[in-house]
Amino acid sequence: MSERERIVVVGGGFAGLELVKRLDKRRFDVTLVDRNNFHSFPPLFYQIASSGLDPGSISFPFRREMRKGKVKGARFRMGEVSSVDVVNRTVMTQYETVPFDRLVIAAGTTNNFFGMTELYKRVFTLKSTSEAIRCRNEILDRLERASVCRETEQRRRLLSFVVVGGGPTGVEVAGAIGEMKRYILQREYPDIPKEDLTITIVEGTDRLLRTMSENASREAEEYLGHLMVDVKLQKLMKSYENNIVTFSDGEELYSEMVIWTAGVTGEPFSIVGADVTRGPGNRFVTDVYNRVKGLDGVYAVGDIAYMTDDVYQHGHPQMAQVAIQQARLLARHLNAGGFIEPFRYKDKGSMATVGRNRAVADLKHIHLYGRPAWITWMFVHLISILGMRNKLTVLINWIWAYCTYTTSLRLLLHPTKYPLRSRWGEK
Numbered sequence: 001m002s003e004r005e006r007i008v009v010v011g012g013g014f015a016g017l018e019l020v021k022r023l024d025k026r027r028f029d030v031t032l033v034d035r036n037n038f039h040s041f042p043p044l045f046y047q048i049a050s051s052g053l054d055p056g057s058i059s060f061p062f063r064r065e066m067r068k069g070k071v072k073g074a075r076f077r078m079g080e081v082s083s084v085d086v087v088n089r090t091v092m093t094q095y096e097t098v099p100f101d102r103l104v105i106a107a108g109t110t111n112n113f114f115g116m117t118e119l120y121k122r123v124f125t126l127k128s129t130s131e132a133i134r135c136r137n138e139i140l141d142r143l144e145r146a147s148v149c150r151e152t153e154q155r156r157r158l159l160s161f162v163v164v165g166g167g168p169t170g171v172e173v174a175g176a177i178g179e180m181k182r183y184i185l186q187r188e189y190p191d192i193p194k195e196d197l198t199i200t201i202v203e204g205t206d207r208l209l210r211t212m213s214e215n216a217s218r219e220a221e222e223y224l225g226h227l228m229v230d231v232k233l234q235k236l237m238k239s240y241e242n243n244i245v246t247f248s249d250g251e252e253l254y255s256e257m258v259i260w261t262a263g264v265t266g267e268p269f270s271i272v273g274a275d276v277t278r279g280p281g282n283r284f285v286t287d288v289y290n291r292v293k294g295l296d297g298v299y300a301v302g303d304i305a306y307m308t309d310d311v312y313q314h315g316h317p318q319m320a321q322v323a324i325q326q327a328r329l330l331a332r333h334l335n336a337g338g339f340i341e342p343f344r345y346k347d348k349g350s351m352a353t354v355g356r357n358r359a360v361a362d363l364k365h366i367h368l369y370g371r372p373a374w375i376t377w378m379f380v381h382l383i384s385i386l387g388m389r390n391k392l393t394v395l396i397n398w399i400w401a402y403c404t405y406t407t408s409l410r411l412l413l414h415p416t417k418y419p420l421r422s423r424w425g426e427k
């Protein structure tokens with residue numbers, strides 16, 4: 001039996017993995033639990049969806065990570081945590097019960113459909129690698145079907161894409177489909193006239209990228225226009241039924257493929273043995289040391305933590321840098337055995353890209369647009385991806401795509417089940 005205190009970390013995203021790396025394994029018996037057996041890189045999910053990158057190049061197996069460097073000495077368990085028992089100090093997955101002395105919740109967020117309960121069955125989402133692959137398959141499938149479709153109206157219906165949500169993810173995925181229309185369609189799908197593919201991005205507020213500067217919003221809108229993406233602002237989606245998107249002002253829009261990027265909510269799982277009310281966005285309310293209020297020895301970091309201070313009175317932005325910085329500080333406190341320094345987010349800025357050579361970046365002391373922003377965006381993302389092989393693969397893909405306007409990744413790989421000819425999800 002180990003004498004060391006057992007720390008279980010739920011979720012191996014930006015926060016969870018960073019924490020596991022930095023915890024002192026001589027002092028703690030560390031176990032990471034994640035529903036996937038790999039760490040993923042959400043900022044580039046939109047490139048999987050648009051066939052710009054292959055999923056393997058932005059994923060990294062936890063078990064390989066556990067063998068080396070700072071992570072060595074930690075353990076990995078694959079499993080989806082359904083509940084946490086804070087009295088018996090255990091975490092339950094579909095496979096096993098994992099005991100802990102201290103627990104760190106780093107499970108991030110999932111899609112928020114704002115009470116539109118049936119929506120998840122009808123729209124496509126980008127909150128995980130699998131969702132991005134599903135999105136990619138649907139786009140490629142639609143392009144193939146449209147290529148053999150003789151009726152213009154039907155072809156246009158097949159290729160009517162709507163992206164809901166004008167944040168960075170929405171803007172990036174709309175831009176990526178716009179790039180497919182502008183640069184790929186004629187080369188690879190010559191039977192589809194360009195004008196038959198339509199992309200509309202819909203945003204509830206009066207500008208895209210509302211967490212960035214007004215200039216960034218304006219530039220992004222202009223870039224999307226260049227890629228033939230129709231931008232609709234101040235449009236709140238109310239429902240999506242029978243391929244009709246209805247907005248709160250009564251306007252309707254036909255779309256056979258809606259990509260939903262409009263909101264997130266904390267990952268749901270139950271806490272047994274204590275009455276814990278989650279905060280705004282279904283996040284765990286913590287103090288400035290990431291300790292979950294009302295739960296002894298339980299911490300929350302990253303997107304799922306709701307921490308306020310005088311600067312961030314409504315919680316911190318749900319971004320990778322917040323997750324990483326919180327994880328680093330919590331690891332320092334746990335290693336030192338005391339909580340002394342309150343968390344202070346050091347904002348390094350934010351950025352979004354809209355196709356080749358076009359991006360916007362609001363950095364700490366400087367705002368960049370166009371090519372300089374795009375190069376900065378590429379550099380920042382490249383250094384953040386885990387694993388040298390992955391960095392190189394992504395770089396080669398980007399260079400290749402930049403020079404040739406194409407990628408070799410537009411493979412439509414349908415998952416199959418026995419007997420091999422029927423596909424998952426088919427009735």
Ligand SMILES: Cc1cc2nc3c(=O)[nH]c(=O)nc-3n(C[C@H](O)[C@H](O)[C@H](O)COP(=O)(O)OP(=O)(O)OC[C@H]3O[C@@H](n4cnc5c(N)ncnc54)[C@H](O)[C@@H]3O)c2cc1C
Pocket residue numbers: 010011012013014015016033034035036039040042043044045046079080081082106107108109126127128168169267268269301302303304318319320321323351
């Ligand atoms: C499409 C997209 C694009 C983004 N782009 C940017 C960007 O450009 N810049 C930026 O700063 N941020 C971006 N973000 C936000 C950023 O990804 C998050 O802020 C960051 O991932 C939060 O880290 P986290 O560790 O809290 O959660 P995550 O990175 O989401 O990790 C959560 C982990 O928990 C696991 N998990 C969840 N529930 C369970 C469960 N019940 N049981 C077991 N495991 C579980 C998941 O598999 C995952 O590995 C983007 C997010 C998305 C979805």
